[in-house]
Amino acid sequence: MQLSREQLLKAYRQMKTIREFEDRLHEEIPKGLIPGFTHLYSGQEAIAVGVCENLNDSDAITSTHRGHGHCIAKGCDVKGMMAEIYGRATGLCGGKGGSMHIADLSKGMLGANGIVGGGPPLAMGAAIAFRNRGKGEVAVALAGDGSCNSGPVFEAMNMAVMLNLPVIFVFENNGYSEQTAPAYAVGAGKTDLVRRAEGFGMPASKHDGTDFFSVYEATREAVERARTGGGPSAFEFNCLRFFGHFEGDPQKYRIKGEVEMARDTMDCLKNFRHRVTEAKLLEGKDLDQVDAEVKQLIEEAVAEAIAAPFPPDTDVTKNVYINY
Amino acid sequence: MQLSREQLLKAYRQMKTIREFEDRLHEEIPKGLIPGFTHLYSGQEAIAVGVCENLNDSDAITSTHRGHGHCIAKGCDVKGMMAEIYGRATGLCGGKGGSMHIADLSKGMLGANGIVGGGPPLAMGAAIAFRNRGKGEVAVALAGDGSCNSGPVFEAMNMAVMLNLPVIFVFENNGYSEQTAPAYAVGAGKTDLVRRAEGFGMPASKHDGTDFFSVYEATREAVERARTGGGPSAFEFNCLRFFGHFEGDPQKYRIKGEVEMARDTMDCLKNFRHRVTEAKLLEGKDLDQVDAEVKQLIEEAVAEAIAAPFPPDTDVTKNVYINY
Amino acid sequence: MAIKTYREALTEALMIEMDRDERVIIMGEDVAGGAGGSAGVRDNQNGIFGTYPQFHARYGENRFIDTPISEAAIVGAAAGAALAGLRPVVEIMFADFIGYCLDQIMNQAAKFRYMFGGKSRTPMVLRTAYGAGLSAAAQHSQAIYPMITHIPGIKVAVPSKPADVKGLMLTAMRDDDPVVFFDHKALFGVQGEVPEGDTPIPFGKGMRYREGKDATVVAIGRMVHFSEAVVDKLAKEAGITCDVIDPRTTSPLDEDIILASVQKTGRLIVVDESPPRCSVAGDISAMVAMKGFDFLDAPIQMVTSAHSPVPFAPNLERAYLPSGAKIEEAIRKSVDY
Amino acid sequence: MAIKTYREALTEALMIEMDRDERVIIMGEDVAGGAGGSAGVRDNQNGIFGTYPQFHARYGENRFIDTPISEAAIVGAAAGAALAGLRPVVEIMFADFIGYCLDQIMNQAAKFRYMFGGKSRTPMVLRTAYGAGLSAAAQHSQAIYPMITHIPGIKVAVPSKPADVKGLMLTAMRDDDPVVFFDHKALFGVQGEVPEGDTPIPFGKGMRYREGKDATVVAIGRMVHFSEAVVDKLAKEAGITCDVIDPRTTSPLDEDIILASVQKTGRLIVVDESPPRCSVAGDISAMVAMKGFDFLDAPIQMVTSAHSPVPFAPNLERAYLPSGAKIEEAIRKSVDY
C-alpha cells in the first residue's frame, strides 16, 4: 500500500524522535542526573513505529523495560516522558514510575514493564475487553526475544488463540536478552520464535525489523485481520540494538565491529531516507527539516526536565488506597 | 522388539494392579474412610506402564494429581500407597501426603503433584543431575493434556531443548482437563500438543495410549536416545479416563455412552490380553492367574490400610525444620 | 432477612453486579465447564464449588469465560482487561495456585495505579478458595492471605459470614483497586442471615460478633466461627465474656475497632488459620503492641496453625489447625494472667 | 581478619563450596553471560552483580549454567535436581521476580520433605538481590522476605555484613532444606572484616552489633547499617545506648537473643525495609508482645517502609524507606516514654 507524503513524514519523524531521544539519553546519563537503570531502544525504531502507525489511540500496546520507543511511537508526550525519566513531578507518572514504567492510558499505552514477559498477558486481556466492546480495537504486545522464553508469554499466546482475540504478539529479536543470544536461549537454535508461535496455532512470520516498510506492511495485514475477528498473529522482527543492554553495559559479549556494522547496514533511519529519496517520495531537505525540529524538541525536553521540580515528599503515600 | 514372556507378564501385572487399585478405590471411597480428593487413573494404565517398563529405579519420573498409576508403574509399594491414601502411619509418606503426594525417592518416583504443571520443571531439573552424573539416567515427566497450557511446562520444554537434557515429556491426553476438552483449551483445536512440543525444537509424536505396545516402543526409542546424549523428546498418548475427574464428579459434560465405548474399545487390558493370546505369546490362564494374585494383593492392601493406625498427633510438627 | 448459605450469598453478589454492569466479566478454569466436551453441556457443575448457577446460559460466552490452566495469563489478562475498561472477576480455584500468578498480582495489578502516577485504574477481583479442613493436603489447603496482605496496592477480603461475603463482594466488584477475595472452602455450606437487595459493606470496617468485657478475640475467616463457639461456651460455663471481632478485610484493616475493644478489655487473643510467621495474627498483635500498649493488661496470645505444611491425615490436620481447645486455653491464659 | 566487600564474601562462600562439593551447581540468567553472543566470550560481566568472577572458566558449562528467562522452570529445575542428588544454587536476579516462581518455592521445594513423610531432601539455595535505594523503581526494589518467611519449610537468610554473607551462605549450601538467601543490592560494595577459611555461621543465631542498656533495636539486612549509625550518634550526642541486634536469618528466628535483650532494656524498636503489613517487623514485635510482654516498659516501635510500591524519584524513595531520622525518632519515643 502506498503511503501518503504525510504518512511518510510522520513515520520518519516518529523514528527520528525515538533515535534522538535515546541518543541524547546516552549522552545525558553519564552526567548523573538520571536515576536508576535505563535501557535504550536505538536501532529498533522501525519496529515500534512500523507497528504503531497501524494503530489508533483506542488501540492498546504493552511494552517492556526497553519502552521509550514504544511510548513515543504510541503517541506519549515526549517532554512528559523525559521529565519522568529524570524523576520529576512533571513526568508522565509524576516521577513515580521512571524509565521502566512510563504509561499513558489515554494514548492506549498500557505501560512499560520491568518484568520480562509482563506485557503479553496484559495485552491479551485488553483484547478481551476489545472483543467484548465490539468496536474493532486491537491490542499489541511488544516483547523481546528473551521474553519469549517466559511461561506467561506462552500462556498468553495459547489463550489468545483459544479465544480468537484481537491481539498481535510482536517479538523484537534484537540479538540479545541481556548478554545472551537467542541462538542459545531459544532452544539452542533448534527452533525459533516463529515456529514456536505457529506451534500455538496462529499465523506467524519473520521480517526485517530495520525496514519500516516491511514491519508496517506485515503488521497492517495482521491488524486488519484482528479488527475484523480474524484472531491473533505473531511476528518476529530482526534487528540489533545499538547500545548495551542497559546504559553502562560493558558489552564484552559482542564482537568488535558488530555495532558499527549494524549502524552501517541496519539503521532504519538511513534505510528509510535512502528508500524514500531514491523513490522520490520525499526530498532530503524534507527529512533534514524533521531532523532539526526533532533535535529542538529533545533539546527542550531535556532542559525542561532538568528545570522541573521533584515531586513533593508527601507524594510517597499518594495513590495507594491507604497508608499505615 | 520382541518382549520376553517375563516382560509381558510383568507389564500385564503392572497394568492390572493399577486397574484393580483404582477400581477398588472407586468402591471404597463412598464408604467414607478415605479422606480428601481422589483422582483415578483407570483407562490410562498402558501409558504409565508402557513408559516405566523402559526405566530403572535410578531413572526418575514426576507425576500429577492423578498419580496412583504412575507410582505403581514406577515400583512403589502398593500397600504403602493404599495406607497413604487412607492417611495412615504405615503409608508411604506416613499419612502426611495422601493421594496427591505419594512419593518414593528410592524408586525414582519424585512425587505425585497437586499442582498442575508442577512436574515437568522438576523432571527437567532431575535431568540436569543425570546429565552431570553421566551414567545415562533419564527423567520422565508424566503430565496431562490440561497441564500443557501451563507456563512452567513450556519453560521446561525450552530449557530441556536448550541444555539437551535426558528428559522425556509424556502428555497423557485423556480427553479432559477437569471438565474441559483439549479441543477448547489447547488453542481451540488450531494446534495440538505434538505441534507445540515440536515448536520448542524437539521430536514429538502422537500414539495410541491404550495400546501398551505402541507406548512402550515409542518411549523405548526416546529413552535410548536420551540415555546416550540425544536430548529430550515429547509424546502425546491418547486415551480416555474411565471415571470422573475426581471421585464424585457428576460428569455431565460427557455424552452418555462415552465411557462404555471407551471401556469397550479403549481398554488397554482387554487389548493386551487379546493381542498376546491371539499371538500365542501368553495363555489366558497365565493372565487369569495374574488377575487373581493382583486381586488378592489389593484386598490385603485395603484390609491392612484400614487396620493400620493413624499417625500420632505429634507428627504434625515433625519433618519441618523448626516449630514456633 | 433470609437465611442463605455462604455460597448463595456469594452468587447473589456476583449476579447483582453482572446484571447491573456489563463491564463485569468472570473468568476462570471450568467456571462453566464442559467446553469442547462430548456432551456439549455447559454450566454442568456451576463452577467447582457450585457458585455460578447457570451463569454461562445467563451471561454468555463473552462474559463468562472458561480459561485454560494458565493462572499467570488469566490474572494478567484480568489486569489488562481492567486497564482497558472491563471490571473482571477472576477465579483462581485454590488460593495455593497464587504461586503461579503472584507476579500478575504483586508486580502488575497492585502497582499500576501508583507506578503510573495515579492515572490508571485496575478494577479487578481475584476470588479464590482457601483453607484447611477437607484433607486436601499441603497444596490445596493453605491460608496465604498474609502474603497478599503484605502487598501495598492490593485490598484483601476474608469474609466469615454469608452476609459479609455478599456485602464485601459487592464492594470488591465496585472498587477501582484490585481486590483479592478469599473464600474459605469449608464455609460454602454455612448458613446465616443475608440482607436482601444491594447491600455493599465498606472495606476497612470490622464487625463485632460477640460482646464481652474480659478479653478481645480477633479472628479471621473460618476462625470467627471457631472463636464464637469457644466464647459462647466460656460465657456459659465460666462466666468469662469476650468481644469477638472480625476485621472482615485484612487490608485495609480496621484498627479502631480492635484498639477500642482492647482498651475496654485489656486483653487480646488473635486467632488466624495461617501459620504463625509474618501472619495476620502477628500483624494485628504488633499493631496493638505499638498503638494500644497502654491498654494491655496481659501478654497478647496468638492462636495460629502450626509452622508446617498442611498434613493430609485428618487427625494431623486437626492438630495442625487452631482448635476450640487451643483458643480456650489462650483466652483462659490471658484472662487468668 | 581481612577486609572484604559483601560481594567478595559472597563469592568466597560460593567458591569454597563449589570447590569442595561437585554436587553444587549454580544456575541463573546471565550468570556467565555471553552464551551464543557474537564475541563468544563468557564470564564477561561475572554475573549481573559481579559475584561470579571467572566461574564459567573455573567450573564449566555443566556446573555453572546460563538459563533462559524462565524463572519458574529454573527454580523448579533446582528443586528437581536437588531431589535427584545435586545441591543447586539458583539465582533469581531480583527478588521481585519471585512473583514468577513462588509455586516452585512454596508448593514444591518447601513442602517435599514434610509432604513425603521426611523421606526426601531438597538441598537448594535460591539467592536473590532485594531492596531499594538505587532508584530501580517499583518492580526492582522490593524487600519481600516477609512473604517467604511466612512459608513453613523454607529457611530465610537476610545478611547485613560481609562476614555474615559468607558464613550464612556456607551454611545455606550445606543445609538439606531449601533456603532463600536475600542479598541487599545496595550492600554489595560495603566492606567489613571477613574471617578466613571455612567459617559457616549457624542459622537461627542472631548477632548483637552494638551493646547498650536503654533500648533494643532489632534490624534486618541493610537496616542494620542504618540502625548502627543512629545508635552510635545517640550514644555520642544523647548518652542513649542501645543493643543493635541482627537476627541474620528470619526463619528460623533467634527469639532468645531478642527476648534477652528486651528483658534487659525494656524497650523494643524493630527496623525493617519491607512495607509494614505482615512484615518481619510485625512478626518480631508480636513475638515479643506474646513472649516478652512483662519485659516491656514502653510500646513497641516499628520503623518500616511506607505501605506503598517503591517510588522512582530519589527523594520519594528516601521518603519511602526507613531513615536515620525515623529510626532516631522511634528510639527517642521509646526511651522517653
Ligand SMILES: Cc1ncc(C[n+]2csc(CCOP(=O)(O)OP(=O)(O)O)c2C)c(N)n1
Ligand atoms: C521476570 C524477569 N526476569 C529477568 C529480568 C532481568 N532482565 C531484564 S531485561 C532482560 C533481558 C530481556 O531480553 P529481551 O526480552 O530480549 O529484551 P531486550 O532487552 O533485548 O529488549 C532480563 C533478563 C526481568 N526484568 N524480569
Ligand SMILES: Cc1ncc(C[n+]2csc(CCOP(=O)(O)OP(=O)(O)O)c2C)c(N)n1
Ligand atoms: C496450578 C493448578 N491449577 C488448577 C488446578 C486444578 N486442577 C486439578 S486437576 C486439573 C485438570 C488437569 O487436567 P490434565 O492436565 O488434563 O490432567 P487429568 O486430570 O486429565 O489427568 C485442574 C484444573 C491445579 N491442581 N493446579
Ligand SMILES: [Mg+2]
Ligand atoms: Mg532482546
Ligand SMILES: [Mg+2]
Ligand atoms: Mg486430561
